[in-house]
Amino acid sequence: MTTKSQKAQLFKHCIEAASAVHVECAEILSTKDRHAQATIARTSLAGCGPALVGLLSRQANIVQSIYQNNPQTVSNAEIPSWQQKYDLALKRLEDIASIAYSKFYAYLFKDLPVCWRQLYTDARILKFCLVLLKSPYIAQHELDGGLSNDTPDCLDELIKTLDLTLILAGAAGEQRGRRWIDKALELLHIIWLADSNCQNIDGGSEADDDRPAKRAKFVGINSIPNMHDVHTAGATFSTEEPFTPRVIHPIRKSEALSIEEFQTYVDRPHDSRLGPEPLILHNALSEWPALSTHPWNQPSYLLSQTFGGRRLVPVEIGRSYVDEGWGQKLITFGEFLREYIDPTSLAGAETFTNPVRNSDGDKKGYENKPSLENSQDTPPPKPTAYLAQHQLFTQLPSLRNDILIPDYCYTSPPTHPTDACIDQPELDEPLLNAWFGPPGTISPLHNDPYHNILTQIVGRKYVRLYSPLETPQLAARGKENGVEMGNTSMLDIGVLEGWDEAPALSHREDDDEEGGAEEREDNEEGSENATMSEEAIGAFKAVPFVDCILEPGDALYIPIGWWHYVRGLSVSFSVSFWWN
Numbered sequence: 001m002t003t004k005s006q007k008a009q010l011f012k013h014c015i016e017a018a019s020a021v022h023v024e025c026a027e028i029l030s031t032k033d034r035h036a037q038a039t040i041a042r043t044s045l046a047g048c049g050p051a052l053v054g055l056l057s058r059q060a061n062i063v064q065s066i067y068q069n070n071p072q073t074v075s076n077a078e079i080p081s082w083q084q085k086y087d088l089a090l091k092r093l094e095d096i097a098s099i100a101y102s103k104f105y106a107y108l109f110k111d112l113p114v115c116w117r118q119l120y121t122d123a124r125i126l127k128f129c130l131v132l133l134k135s136p137y138i139a140q141h142e143l144d145g146g147l148s149n150d151t152p153d154c155l156d157e158l159i160k161t162l163d164l165t166l167i168l169a170g171a172a173g174e175q176r177g178r179r180w181i182d183k184a185l186e187l188l189h190i191i192w193l194a195d196s197n198c199q200n201i202d203g204g205s206e207a208d209d210d211r212p213a214k215r216a217k218f219v220g221i222n223s224i225p226n227m228h229d230v231h232t233a234g235a236t237f238s239t240e241e242p243f244t245p246r247v248i249h250p251i252r253k254s255e256a257l258s259i260e261e262f263q264t265y266v267d268r269p270h271d272s273r274l275g276p277e278p279l280i281l282h283n284a285l286s287e288w289p290a291l292s293t294h295p296w297n298q299p300s301y302l303l304s305q306t307f308g309g310r311r312l313v314p315v316e317i318g319r320s321y322v323d324e325g326w327g328q329k330l331i332t333f334g335e336f337l338r339e340y341i342d343p344t345s346l347a348g349a350e351t352f353t354n355p356v357r358n359s360d361g362d363k364k365g366y367e368n369k370p371s372l373e374n375s376q377d378t379p380p381p382k383p384t385a386y387l388a389q390h391q392l393f394t395q396l397p398s399l400r401n402d403i404l405i406p407d408y409c410y411t412s413p414p415t416h417p418t419d420a421c422i423d424q425p426e427l428d429e430p431l432l433n434a435w436f437g438p439p440g441t442i443s444p445l446h447n448d449p450y451h452n453i454l455t456q457i458v459g460r461k462y463v464r465l466y467s468p469l470e471t472p473q474l475a476a477r478g479k480e481n482g483v484e485m486g487n488t489s490m491l492d493i494g495v496l497e498g499w500d501e502a503p504a505l506s507h508r509e510d511d512d513e514e515g516g517a518e519e520r521e522d523n524e525e526g527s528e529n530a531t532m533s534e535e536a537i538g539a540f541k542a543v544p545f546v547d548c549i550l551e552p553g554d555a556l557y558i559p560i561g562w563w564h565y566v567r568g569l570s571v572s573f574s575v576s577f578w579w580n
Contacts, residue, residue, distance in 0.1 A: 003194040010187040011067070011138045013180070014129035018064035020175055021122050025057030045122070047115030048100070056096055056122060062089040063129050090130050097123040101168070117172035124165040125176060128184065131157050137191045156310055158188065163312035166395050167330065182397060189398075192307060236297045237458060237571040238342045242439050244549075244569055245462050245499060251548040251556070252277070256284040259407040266413050266559075275417040276559050278465050280548055281408075284555035290402040290457050291553060296573050297458045299337055305398045309334020313395075316386045320442045322477075322488060323503040331385075340385035341438050342571050386441045389576075392434035405430055406453050406555060409579040413451045416561045418468045423560075424449050424580060431578040441568035445474065445489035450578035452558040456550040459572035464493060464547040468561035473543045493565040496537060550574075 028046045045053050062085050069082070100120035104112060132138055135154045162181050165171050171178035257265065266276040290296045303309050311333045318326035337343075393400035409430040416422045431450070435443075436458075447468070454463070466474060477485035494500035549569070550556055558564055560580070 003191055006187050006190050007138045010132070010184065010191065013184055013187065014132060014138075015064060015067045017125050017176055017180055018060045018067065018129055021060035021126065022057055022064060024175065025053050025060065028053050029057065045115055045118055047113050048119050052096065052099065052119065055092060056119065056126075059089045059092050059096070059123075059126055062086075063126050066133065067129070086130060086133070090127065093123045093127045093130070097127070104168070114172050117169040118177070120169040121165050121172050121177055121181075124161050124169075125180060125184075128158060128161045131161065136195065137188055155192065155307065159185075159307055159310045160312060163395070164330075167312065167314060178394075186397075189307065193304075196308075235299065236295075237299065238344055239459065239570050240439070241460065241569040243499060245497070245547075245567070247462075247547050247549060249544070249546045251280050251463075251465070251546045253280040253282060253548075256281050256286070256555075257408075259411060262408045262557075263411045266411060273417065274467055274469060275414050276557075277467075278546060278559065278562060279557045280550070281555040281557065283553055284406060285404075285455055285457070285553050288403050288457070290399075294402045296399075296402065297552070299342075302337070303334065305396060306333040309337060311396065313387055313392070314390055315340070316388050317383050319384055319440070319500070319503060320444045320492075321388075322444050322485075322492075336385060336387065339382065341436075384438065384440055384442075386435070386437040388435055388437070388441070388443070389433045391432065392436075393432050400432075403455075403457075403575055405432075406455070406577060408453055408555075408557065409577050413560070413580065416449075416468070417559075418471070418561065422449050427578070427580055433576045433578075435566075435572070435574040435576065437568050437572060439568055439570050439572075441572065442494060443564075443566040445491055445493055445563055445565040446487050447561050447563045448487070448558070448578065449560065450580050451560045453577040453579075454550070454556040454558060454566075455575045455577070456552055456554045456556075457573045457575065458552060459568065459570040460552075461550045461572050461574060462547065462567045462569055463550060463556060464545050464565045465558065466543060466545045466563040468563075470543050470545075470563070473540070474563055489563065491540060494567065496540060499567075 025045065028044065029050060031046075045056070066082060066086060097120050100116045100123065103116040104120075107113070131154065135158065137155075137158075162185060165181060166178070171181050173180075265279065269276045271277075285291055295301055309332055312330050313333050313336060314328055314330055315336060316326065316328055320326065331339075393403075427450070435441075445464075445466070475490040477488050477490050479485065492500070492502070495502050548556065
């Protein structure tokens with residue numbers, strides 16, 4: 001299959017999307033029967049109202065006409081008219097997306113009517129189709145001379161448009177939605193790789209795998225001159241560990257079990273009151289490409305799967321999600337690697353990593369601490385950023401192909417040992433989440449409503465676990481700002497063990513005004529670690545626990561209800577599999 005063929009496919013894919021949106025809107029607007037209207041409104045764009053549906057329909061018609069226009073019938077004099085249509089349609093699509101997104105704030109996401117998510121999705125899909133016309137990534141368009149504007153930001157805008165749809169709206173819509181976006185990104189990725197001399201599409205690979213080869217030359221978001229050398233040299237993430245806790249009560253270990261052996265393990269616990277206990281399974285991931293042929297510990301491979309780092313990802317900013325000042329933001333994957341993960345591992349592509357340099361010209365990585373002599377000139381250290389509990393594999397299907405769901409997730413585990421209310425309805429498939437961050441990332445002490453297989457792919461993590469029988473001793477939180485936090489402890493393991501300083505509380509400057517003192521008291525109540533007596537700390541340290549350090553290739557079974565604290569020791573990439 002040639003690049004030209006894939007450009008033609010992408011061109012056709014866009015025409016079909018514009019046509020489908022126009023047809024769907026026309027059907028909604030032509031429906032007169034009230035009962036039929038009510039039925040349609042529950043499942044489609046109709047719930048957004050005829051004005052918005054009509055506006056979207058007109059933009060879809062413009063996009064379709066621009067794509068389908070016959071080059072023989074367009075004169076040079078007509079091109080400015082088409083440019084005006086293009087610009088106006090682009091503006092109207094931004095308006096539609098903005099209106100739809102404003103509705104996201106009016107509901108909890110779980111209660112948000114699907115019609116607003118689909119309206120946002122369709123508006124973004126049509127915008128993608130328009131922006132694509134100004135790119136080199138489709139077959140030459142008849143209006144290329146008037147519309148084409150091959151700017152360096154074009155690819156960034158294409159990817160941002162669809163990633164926002166995936167992350168913010170969940171790519172809603174049965175006819176288009178996620179399936180359309182996944183196919184568009186897949187085709188665009190193959191074309192981009194070929195245009196960047198990353199992959200010989202015409203070379204007739206012996207394998208059926210269309211994903212990029214290990215060797216790659218990228219043109220990244222900061223004009224990477226040649227990533228080929230980085231990848232073939234095997235540049236990997238740093239394995240440095242700024243701090244490594246001592247394992248005190250090791251978790252039981254075993255070589256990888258068969259599915260029958262694992263079922264026996266969970267069926268026959270040593271303590272029937274407690275149920276099965278945590279277990280480390282060595283070499284359980286030996287067949288995963290992520291640890292071999294598609295190595296996740298090599299930044300160049302991850303960049304090859306994210307358009308040179310252009311894909312957007314949501315990251316948590318701050319030491320822990322229970323700390324004051326914790327937040328979230330969307331950044332490109334490349335920025336995440338360069339600014340937060342490990343810029344030193346990208347030294348072979350300095351125009352991409354753009355490392356910060358100190359006054360001596362040395363690169364400054366995450367582990368460098370500011371000098372006291374230059375404290376006035378040195379910016380404060382960057383906060384920790386963590387790509388945590390994100391459904392990355394829904395957004396990046398190519399990475400999903402690098403891992404396998406452990407067979408253990410298809411066993412029948414027991415229910416919660418102490419509280420049946422925590423048990424959840426049976427899942428059809430395991431829930432997968434990605435956990436990727438620099439040293440020092442923390443998941444505070446908490447428990448989950450599912451059994452969990454936590455797999456370690458890159459780097460090392462310290463994990464400490466407390467049994468459900470110890471729940472009364474672990475100071476579970478309650479509702480905080482309307483959010484149920486009962487599965488998370490108020491106890492900060494890192495602070496109590498002396499590994500971390502107590503996080504500073506953020507007080508408003510107007511604390512002396514009405515409401516300020518009450519807010520301060522609430523904050524202080526939520527920071528029990530800073531005020532716990534030595535007796536209370538001693539009592540907590542007497543609570544039994546088990547702990548371990550997970551190595552690449554390990555899988556840790558965490559039974560339902562077990563409290564666990566997780567700390568990244570080095571650059572670390574893990575995947576969790578929840579099942580019941």
